[in-house]
Amino acid sequence: MSETERLTVGALISVLVLVAPGFLLHEAPRFPGSLAGGLLGIAGASLFVLLLIYSLVKRSTWVRVRVSKYVSLRALLSFHVYAGVVGALLGILHSGHAYRSPLGIALVVAMLTVVLSGFVGRYHLAQLGTDLREQRERLGVLRARFDQIAAEAAAHHGGAAIVSPGPGLRALALLVSGDGVTVSGTPVLRLVGAVADLEHAIGRREAVKRALSRWTVLHIAAALVLYPLLALHIWNGIYFGLRWLR
Known part of the structure; x- marks a missing residue:
């Protein structure tokens, strides 16, 4: 974990936290269904799907042995972190700050929980252990x-x-x-x-370390909630979009 990586991810997290409550200043209800909004949503969803690569490699010995010949687990973890933060930021931009449906609100909350809990575990707790x-x-x-x-x-x-x-x-x-x-x-x-x-x-x-030691449980639980919500959100977009075209 380099200082540059920590500062970069910290800056992206700060931008994400500032952008998320943007509905207080601006709303664009039609933006999620526009071409630009749709592309942002597809890019964000794709990044969240790619996050599963690290989890698969980490937990499957058979996959890890074969993948490690081409890329290290550390590099995959860095990609996992960056993809999660950037994917969440794209997802917030895709929403147009129009948090009106229960599904959309739940998806945003789960997405932010996954990203913030991952940041705490990857950087804050690691730094806390070093300081101790x-x-x-x-x-x-x-x-x-x-x-x-x-x-x-x-x-x-x-x-x-x-x-x-x-x-x-x-x-x-x-x-x-x-x-x-x-x-x-x-x-x-x-x-x-x-x-x-x-x-x-x-x-x-x-x-503080004891209080935050359960970050992995929160991170995994939020991810288990996130992916079904994401799949349902994509299905709704496809179903109602095709219905509207008819």
Whole structure:
């Protein structure tokens, strides 16, 4: 996952979120049935159908072995992400912001849920996991330094006693002699504050990660709703369109 890819997809998501409620400013009820509107709809639906390629390759060993000779799973995932966002954007433009039928509204909601849940899982949770790993590494370094200072204080500073902090620093006690709060050139209170702040930040990120850990369930459930709605929408367009031509 490159920074360029994340920024590009994030920009497309932002455009999609801004364009979706366009009915507040503009409606074009006849646009979905026009030539331009129809082409946008066909292009968007085609991209959503192509999204299934990644799911098929990922879940079928037989298919993955044969497809991986020509294209990597990572490349397919990137296509999956871009096709989903662009397909949703084309679908919103195809609607002309005329959200009047229950089918159309349900389709738009399912489409946006699929795209947004996929974005959260692909980029936000991945970045959250990276941040957590880095913070835990920094916390380990700070705790190791704290333990070293505690040992030095116990050996060389008879008037100072440092009790090593337990989880969350709830059991921390710090008694410092008149010599100050610096041990071996390290400000002890500042070090303790850094450990406490880092533990608090890790706790908040872990809570967010747990809350968003079910994104895959939401993503798949929304997709299972999306494709039947899309098929019904296409069937309605063909049926009533041919009927109108007669």
